[in-house]
Amino acid sequence: MRTVATTDIPRESLLRPFLATATFHDAYRADLRDVTLSPTEIYLHASRATPRWVHALMSIRNELVRRVGLKSVGALNMAADKLPAAFDVGDQIGIFGILSKTEDELLLGIDDRHLDLRVSIRKGTSSDPNSYVVATAVKVHNWLGRAYMLPVGRIHPLVVKALMRRTLV
Numbered sequence: 001m002r003t004v005a006t007t008d009i010p011r012e013s014l015l016r017p018f019l020a021t022a023t024f025h026d027a028y029r030a031d032l033r034d035v036t037l038s039p040t041e042i043y044l045h046a047s048r049a050t051p052r053w054v055h056a057l058m059s060i061r062n063e064l065v066r067r068v069g070l071k072s073v074g075a076l077n078m079a080a081d082k083l084p085a086a087f088d089v090g091d092q093i094g095i096f097g098i099l100s101k102t103e104d105e106l107l108l109g110i111d112d113r114h115l116d117l118r119v120s121i122r123k124g125t126s127s128d129p130n131s132y133v134v135a136t137a138v139k140v141h142n143w144l145g146r147a148y149m150l151p152v153g154r155i156h157p158l159v160v161k162a163l164m165r166r167t168l169v
Contacts, residue, residue, distance in 0.1 A: 004030045004164040009135045014100050014107040015120040018137050022118075024153055027135035030164045032123065035130060039106035039121040040084040040093070042132055042169050046121075047094050049166035054159050114145035132169070134160055 007029040009015055019025055037045075091098050096108035096119060108119045120135040136156065140146050 002030050002165055002167075004028050004161045007133060009120070009137075010122050010125045010133055012104075012125065013120050013122055013133075013135060014102070014105050015118055015135050015137055018118050018139070021139050022137040023140040024149055025135065025137040026157060026160070027133055028157075028160055028164055029128070029131050029133045030167075032130055032132045032169055034169055035124070037123070037169055038084060039104065039123050039132075040087050040101070042123065042167070043093065043106055043108070043121050044084055045169050046134075046163045046167040049163060049168070051162050051166065054162065057155065057159070114142055114148055115140045134164060136160065 005028065007027050009019065009025065009027045015025075032042075087093050087098060087101070089098050089101055093108065096110055098106065099109045099118070100107040104124060105120060105122045108121075110117045116139040118137045120133070122133045122135065124131060125133065138145075138149060140149060
């Protein structure tokens with residue numbers, strides 16, 4: 001099983017501008033064995049490695065938020081209907097919309113009335129080209145978003161680390 005370490009959001013990240021208004025953020029780094037993979041391919045590998053307990057948590061989450069009028073986002077491992085290179089800005093990939101895409105980074109997002117979520121998958125950094133970083137930032141809009149983030153903020157690191165440990169990239 002691979003090592004996943006807490007890290008800073010890379011200086012070069014497309015996520016950086018969102019941090020100015022974010023109320024939550026974190027970032028995790030793991031070694032990248034296959035540096036030829038694109039950030040989209042890394043994301044798709046990770047989504048396919050989703051543990052069963054994460055599926056169970058997502059199902060519970062979707063049922064609970066539906067009861068208070070928020071979006072059910074579906075499952076993390078929703079099948080991709082096209083090749084990784086064919087995904088572009090504006091497309092849906094799994095539960096996320098693609099907000100930006102470069103050779104080194106994929107910026108994903110979900111916006112809802114209680115919060116806005118951004119996830120970055122960044123391949124390599126200037127100091128560590130043989131790694132990848134998954135960074136998350138959340139902007140909370142109201143009391144419902146704050147209440148939502150109380151449990152999610154604590155569970156989120158466990159989910160991301162588990163996904164990264166299981167992802168063979």
